[in-house]
Amino acid sequence: MSKKTKNICTGIAILLAIVLITLFDRDVIGNAYVKRVLNLAAIYAIISVSMNLVNGFTGLFSLGQAGFMAIGAFSVAIFTVPAEYINSIFYLEPMAPWLAAIRLPFVAALLVGGLIAAGLSLLIGYPVLRLKSDYLAIATLGFSEIIRIVFTQMQTITNGALGINRIPGITTMWVPFGAAAICIGIMVLLIHSSYGRAFQAIREDDIAAEAMGINLSAHKNLAFAVSSFFTAIGGGLYAALLTSVDPKQFYFTMTYNFLLIIVLGGMGSVTGTVIASFIITGGLEWLRFFDEPLTVMGVTIPLFRSGLRMVVFSILLMLLVLFYSKGLMGQKEFSWDGMYAWCKKIKGRLSGLSKKKGGA
């Protein structure tokens, strides 16, 4: 394919996406439910790409996404909840007065959450990232639990287990999709910079990378901090989408959603991750029928009851790792050439099939 055709294709794709989002946003097609799922998928895309930055591109194993999300979500909740509601929300114990005095616009609250998360990630990263990456998995998992426990205890700041509701919601689909475009764009730029090359060198062989003069701990910390920053941004958007947060939502099993997304999309592929976050978010909604009683021709099948959906979900995760560990894209990115070759292959297979049928 020539460069010109590719540019035209990209242009058309972007235009199509803008038209589609506008149509959804103006309620021309779809409904509130579809809109919500799409918004959620866009937010999950931010968090999954930032998880992939650490797990897929730098080769570290971090499981703290739920904790960093919680920081972002509570930052948005605490700083954007309108002053007139504060007393009715914090009815057990009043909100700390110094905190109640600070009201921030949405974007500022998002950034504050991101910066706090990045700062905390450096605090854990400094002792743990010098060691083998296994310790990072346990330390981040533990950290996300600590965050949840601390948020449950801090009654005057986070309203404890009750959580915070009446958070000003997201009014247009352009907020999550615009944020996703900006955040993922920044991460793509980072991946293609000399820092990103260093991340990938560390992933391939950290000893060789160190021999080439890459400062291992500085680069690992950078990847981890950037990832935590964007995870918290995603968490903040999540809080605004749901308009209510409580610490229970950020149980560490939440991280497994993003793990499934990056495994399906391909460890080390941004486009794969974005595609997978739409597939998984949509798929998880679609799988909801597993949780409801199923009646086929008057016979109720006893297998279908509450809880089956998550069983299917975890079996999918295992099957993916065992038999399809490269995921959709492996370490490759989406390209029009790849798309063209893939279409040709499918076409070839189809015509091969029809020929066989004709012969028999």
Add this chain to the structure above:
Amino acid sequence: MSMDIFLQHLLNGISVGSLYALIAIGYTMVYGILLLINFAHGDIFMMASYFMIFAVVDFGLPVWISLPMIIVLTVILGMLLERSAYKPLRNAPRMSIMISAIGASYLLENLAVYLFSGVPKGYPDIPWLTKVINVGTISFQTVTVIAPVLVIVILGALMALVNHTRTGMAMRAVSKDFETARLMGVRIDRVIAVTFAIGSGLAAVGSVLWGAKYSSVYPLMGVMPGLKCFVAAVFGGIGNIPGAVLGGIVLGLGETLLVAFFPGLTGYRDAFAFVVLIVMLLVRPNGLLGEKEADKV
């Protein structure tokens, strides 16, 4: 705080620590051989508790039959897990195996929610474990004393196994150098299977003692003990069996005494282990009894 209250907490801490030690041994042995954090270990512990409920409550079996039975069942479950989730990935990148372990753990948890519902069930009462003994002003359950004694006996048996039998020698060889051991004719798969069997068996023993102490069984009960026991294994020096026991007891004792001395911190009890982990990794990353090893190129 008076002396007898302090003694009471001390005793309690040691018994909680012994339970952690039993589970931590499973983590440390698997890590020593496969360099894998067996995330599903805590869930095997949870499954063992459900097996006991089924044997005693639903099938009405006497305790002396159900005890060996649930240990055997748990061992089978552990070996089945190794076969289906870890063995196919032996030559895959480390991260794939770790994700598979997480998948297995999540599958066991969700399966338990689906099959047994999320509502906590009561653990069957085993009179000789839950009987209360009074010594002076201190009162405690028999399990409080049985647990540490049992841990010491098991530790002795395990050390004998590892240091003086052919299987133990194979285990040590595999944990030193996987590839070389394989080339020397050690049957890797068998050694790994035995390791999982021992770990799961100890998790089953741990679950019985845990049940006598806490008596509530629910699908996510294995998560917290699982994570904490991994911390205990790291604390003692991962791959080192006496280290895991020491780590478990120190962690259990620390946690109990923290809550006893600072009742205001009760809510933070579960966070204690992770703070210990991070401090430990800063100060002495190889653990209390671990050896320092150089990175090989």
